[in-house]
Ligand code: ATP
């Protein structure tokens with residue numbers, strides 16, 4: 001047929017091709033890592049469009065992260081030979097569910113302008129509910145209640161579906177009651193939390209057959225990636241929608257199920273044939289990603305799990321490097337050695353973006369971040385301490401939310417006294433009380449109360465001024481651009497000034513983040529579009545863009561691949577985590593092992609595992625044992641690297657010195673000062689009792705105080721980073737140069753050349 005000649009099919013193996021061409025009826029692709037599941041899904045989407053089996057708007061495609069959705073959009077575009085329009089229903093479970101809920105919000109008693117609360121808001125609100133119920137919120141924390149509620153929501157359980165016993169773990173059985181009240185409060189606030197998105201969808205579908213029918217008519221094809229990690233609510237949602245066309249294709253790998261702790265049910269994938277009668281199941285066995293050694297190590301490791309289907313994997317990429325296992329002295333040493341390896345890689349002309357460091361817990365990131373900053377090595381934390389979760393960003397968002405709505409109590413409360421306006425906790429409590437008794441929002445109540453003498457003095461005058469500001473901002477926002485408006489609000493509210501006045505070391509970073517925020521907003525046409533995006537970006541950033549090393553948790557690495565993968569911290573208590581070790585059953589440990597399998601199988605060319613003999617855990621040093629997973633790696637695929645030197649303090653001293661030399665050069669190249677080098681110089685005698693020697697091979701010339709520069713004012717010079725420029729002034733070896741392109745910079749004379757000699 002003509003299909004078989006289509007370009008996008010020619011690169012596929014027969015099983016993959018079958019998975020792409022079997023468009024009608026339920027289909028499960030169950031296969032190991034790197035076998036092309038995601039590629040099959042993408043090609044299938046392209047195939048459906050290419051053959052006009054459906055319009056882009058008739059395809060529902062679910063990915064696990066926003067990043068994956070973006071990638072799929074791009075890949076489909078490539079396959080189709082150009083950008084494709086539409087695909088409005090390609091996204092994460094959450095983003096698609098939010099879209100559906102906006103259309104039908106009134107069916108669950110919400111307005112379509114509902115706000116999506118983040119974890120912080122959720123906990124704030126729960127705390128209020130718990131306190132109002134007269135429960136000791138120190139003993140029964142809002143955080144704990146939030147996890148109970150999330151658990152219920154992940155299982156598709158609304159309060160009315162719970163028995164009285166279900167809340168027994170909270171405040172002597174008051175859990176279910178709190179859950180009910182919390183849901184009521186959300187409704188009053190016209191808000192939902194993450195779990196609600198799917199849950200409300202399910203309620204809407206179940207109670208309104210005509211609405212469901214509408215979606216059945218719409219969605220001709222449904223596609224789901226990473227199916228092994230769907231939870232019950234997601235599964236119920238999918239099944240309801242799939243009942244229409246029955247053309248549902250799921251791909252997944254039971255060995256990569258790593259979200260059990262978040263309610264994912266690997267059973268969903270094992271039950272697929274029962275749930276979707278007449279389903280075709282296709283297995284893929286050829287791995288296209290990794291070398292034989294990487295695949296062998298990963299397969300050997302996962303074989304230690306009892307609870308699995310088991311599958312064969314092979315690759316034509318025979319040989320390659322063995323997986324390395326390296327023991328190091330401690331965390332900082334680990335970071336130092338890995339950084340060295342990365343520099344090595346880069347010096348061979350390979351890109352930083354080829355490299356990923358995958359950690360078990362985000363606390364492991366700090367050593368790396370510090371080291372990278374010191375060395376000036378470009379890196380990016382993917383999905384880590386998220387940009388949008390930082391305090392200053394959340395404050396700014398609260399201002400935007402207040403601008404948008406006079407009923408957003410949580411946002412109003414967050415900023416009413418930030419920056420400080422002299423509105424203390426007592427005043428805020430008074431406002432809340434007024435809001436409750438009058439059944440109106442906090443802002444509305446404030447408007448009433450400032451007309452009375454309930455609140456006096458400074459608090460009253462600042463509240464009045466604040467309300468006038470809000471009125472003005474709302475008026476102005478009718479015409480002004482949303483980014484200008486945001487800047488204006490942050491300025492006029494005194495928020496930006498608050499951080500400028502703050503002498504904390506992190507303040508500058510916060511101000512930078514606020515700038516970054518404005519540019520993030522600029523990517524959207526309206527404030528509403530931006531806010532919708534924000535509430536949905538679980539995995540914030542776009543991932544590695546330019547040449548940057550990716551630093552991320554194993555969980556967020558799912559589905560990705562990198563030529564060079566570092567796997568640090570393979571120690572008992574870190575990986576497997578202490579939590580899994582403390583559990584009685586094997587389930588936790590098996591999930592950790594699957595996580596290890598995910599980690600190794602991200603690598604295309606090289607996978608490098610590390611363990612440290614000493615680890616600082618929550619501030620105190622502990623000696624640690626190598627992870628049991630290391631023992632489980634089949635020896636023929638592993639090479640144990642000798643790092644005996646790591647244990648020798650005097651050799652470490654040499655190494656540190658050399659490292660700082662490099663750090664220094666890099667910092668100079670980038671026109672920055674090098675605090676690491678300065679600190680090192682200060683401490684070197686005390687720590688190592690010796691003089692630093694000349695650092696060879698790095699072209700580093702240390703700045704010598706008092707020595708005059710070789711260059712004179714007015715001379716033209718060349719700098720590798722900044723290009724050509726003219727010397728404006730010289731202070732010892734420090735030159736102030738006006739560069740033609742880069743503008744005025746302070747550089748060291750050791751790093752410039754005479755223009756005439758270039
Ligand atoms: P994971 O389980 O990690 O999500 P996956 O099964 O989704 O992996 P993909 O990411 O789709 O695997 O593919 C892994 C790599 O193999 C990708 O680089 C992909 O482009 C490549 N690949 C897949 N199929 C083929 C093929 N038929 N020919 C060449 N390369 C392929």
Ligand code: MG
Pocket residue numbers: 037038039559
């Ligand atoms: Mg995949």
